[in-house]
Amino acid sequence: MGDDEGIGIDILRVSQLLTDEYSIKILVATVRQPKSAQDIAAKYGIPIAATYRRIKDLEAAGLLVCQERRLSQQGKRVSYYLSMLKNAYVFFEDGTLKVKFQLKTGGADRFGDEWHEVQLEPGKPDGKSNGGNSSRKEGKEDENQ
Numbered sequence: 001m002g003d004d005e006g007i008g009i010d011i012l013r014v015s016q017l018l019t020d021e022y023s024i025k026i027l028v029a030t031v032r033q034p035k036s037a038q039d040i041a042a043k044y045g046i047p048i049a050a051t052y053r054r055i056k057d058l059e060a061a062g063l064l065v066c067q068e069r070r071l072s073q074q075g076k077r078v079s080y081y082l083s084m085l086k087n088a089y090v091f092f093e094d095g096t097l098k099v100k101f102q103l104k105t106g107g108a109d110r111f112g113d114e115w116h117e118v119q120l121e122p123g124k125p126d127g128k129s130n131g132g133n134s135s136r137k138e139g140k141e142d143e144n145q
Contacts, residue, residue, distance in 0.1 A: 011116045014061045015099050018088050022046050022054045027063065027083045034067040034080035055081060062103065062111070091115070 017023040025044040029035050041051040058064035059081075067082040087102040097118040101111040 011099055012118050014063070014101065015090060015097075015118060017054075017057060017061055017063065018090070020054070022050055023058060026051065026054050026058060026081070027085055030064065030081050030083040031085075034082045036078050036080050038078070040081075063101075089115075 022044075025046060026040055029040045029044060037048065037051045037055055040046065041048045046054075055064060059066070063083065063085045064081050065084055066079045068080050069077045070080065072078050084103045084105065085101065086104045087100075089100040091098045091100075098115045099118060100113075100115045102113075103111065
């Protein structure tokens with residue numbers, strides 16, 4: 001359970017996506033059928049640039065996939081996205097944060113089928129520490145992209 005480095009993703013960052021308003025709206029919009037970024041932005045009132053940034057983040061985390069690309073009436077290729085998230089669990093007890101993700105693909109996926117402990121303490125010798133302030137840094141980077 002402790003070796004989250006081996007799965008090649010930042011568990012804390014993926015957990016933060018689940019508390020981000022725009023990310024959740026995108027996952028909700030795409031849970032049953034694929035939707036385009038334009039459709040999601042219009043329906044949920046998300047700025048289009050923020051929609052594309054969150055889609056990129058959700059794809060990188062493995063929570064969203066481009067299901068298909070269609071030609072629009074204007075001749076542009078439009079991507080349609082589908083949520084891959086089936087269940088997400090966040091558990092906090094006695095100062096420890098644990099998370100578990102289950103994707104629609106079933107079986108073993110990049111998250112595995114185990115609880116992952118999120119290391120929040122700065123200066124941990126295991127090298128997984130991010131000082132607990134990664135959301136501020138990433139939020140500023142997000143605005144600059």
